[in-house]
Amino acid sequence: MYVNISLDGTAEYTAQYNARGMEGTHTESLVSRLATIRDRLEAGMDRREFLRTLVTGGYALGVAQFLGVDDFLAADDGEVPIVTALVRPDPEDPWSLEERTRTVPATWYASVTKAFELNELLARTAFTGYLGSAVVPGSYERGTASVSVGVSSSFDSIRETFDRLVDGVSLDVETITDIDEIEDGYDGFEPRFVDSVSSAEIPSGVACETPGSIATLGPVMYDPNTRQEFFVTAEHAFGAGADPTTDRLSLPVAGAETVELGSVEYAHPVEDIVAVAPGNRYRPSNTIDTPTPARIRGQFTRLGLADLIARDETLEKVGAVTGHTTGTIQGIDAVTCFTDEFCRRGQIRWGGEMDLTDGDSGSVSYHADPESDDRDVLVAGFNNARTWWPGQSYVWGVGAYRLTDVYGYYF
Structure with missing residues (x-):
C-alpha cells in the first residue's frame, strides 16, 4: 500500500x-x-x-x-x-x-x-x-x-x-498487490544497434553488450577527481555483478562484428551503474542518438527536478529497445527497497512501465535545456527498472545529482 x-x-x-x-x-x-x-x-x-x-x-x-x-x-x-x-x-x-x-x-x-x-x-x-x-x-x-x-x-x-x-x-x-512477482520483458522489440563506427565517438541511446546481456549505452560520465571520461551503463546488466578485474563492455554493430569499448573501472551496484574506462580506439560522447541528435550540456540538481515537477514539465529517454519516449515525473529523491536487501537512494520516478523494458536499462532521462539551443539537453538521471505490480506504473533509476553527491561524477 x-x-x-x-x-x-x-x-x-x-x-x-x-x-x-x-x-x-x-x-x-x-x-x-x-x-x-x-x-x-x-x-x-x-x-x-x-x-x-x-x-x-x-x-x-x-x-x-x-x-x-x-x-x-x-x-x-x-x-x-x-x-x-x-x-x-x-x-x-x-x-x-x-x-x-x-x-x-x-x-x-x-x-x-x-x-x-x-x-x-x-x-x-x-x-x-x-x-x-x-x-x-x-x-x-x-x-x-x-x-x-x-x-x-x-x-x-x-x-x-x-x-x-x-x-x-x-x-x-x-494498496498495491503482487509485488513479489516480476513479469518478463515485452515481446516484439528488437535492440537498436549503431549502423557503423566510422567515428571514434560513440553516442548514447544505442545497444551495448555485457558478457551476459544487452543494455543501453549511457552518455559520457565525467570524474572531475581523476579527469577521466567513462562509458556507462546499468550494473545489473552484468548478471551476478560487474567485476572490475575481468569484465568488459562491447558495442554490437549492425551487419558487422562487435567492437570492444573498454573495461569496467568501477562498479556501483547500489546505484546500479558501471563506469567503463575507454580503450585506445573509441571514446564516449555527450550526444544522444535521436532523429535530431541531442547534446548534453549538464544535469539537474535535486531542486531542479522539483522545479520541473512544479512547472508540469516532462522527461524523455532513448532506450536501445523501446526507443524515444516521454513521460511525467512522478517523484524525486525516492528510496526504493523493492528488489534487493538494500535500499536505493536518490531515485527518480517518471513515465510509465511501458517506457522501459529489458535492454533499456542504462539509458538516461533528460529534458531540454531552456537556456540553450534546441539540441542541448540536461540529464535528470538513469533508467534502471520499472514497476511490475498493479496500481503503480513508472520507471525508476538513480538521479544524476545523487551520483555527484556520492562519487563526484557528472554528465
Missing part, C-alpha cells in the same frame, strides 16, 4: 520512529526546529529578526548555510533563489561547470524542503514494512509538497507509528 503524507508549507511536525524490529520514540529536534523556522520565515519574518532567531535558537551561521536558509536572506520577500542545474558554459570544455539558479516562491521552497527532510527521516528509520518513499512537489501556485510512502504490511498495524511520525499531517492510503 502507499501512504501520501501531505505537507502544505504551514504544518509543523515532531518526528518519532519505529525502527525495524524495535518500537520506540526519538524526537528529531533539528527537523522540527527547521520546520518552525521556515514557517516563520514564509509568514513574513524580518531578516534581522530571523538572524536573531537563529542565534538564540543555537544555530551557527555555518549550519544555517548548510540548511539553505541563507537563501531567504539573499532573496526578495516571498521568493528564494535555488540552484536548478550544473551546466557547462563552454560545451567543448567538459570540466567547466557553473550553477544555474532560478527564483521560486518561499512557501513552495519551505514545503519541498520539509518533504525532503521527512523523506530522509522515513528512510533512516525504515520501520517494519517500509518499501520506499518519494517526494512529490506541488505547483508553485499551491506551494505544497507530499511524500508518497510504500509499505508491504497492513496499514492498520503501523498506523500508530505513522501518527507519531507525521503528527498533524494527513495520510492518503493506496
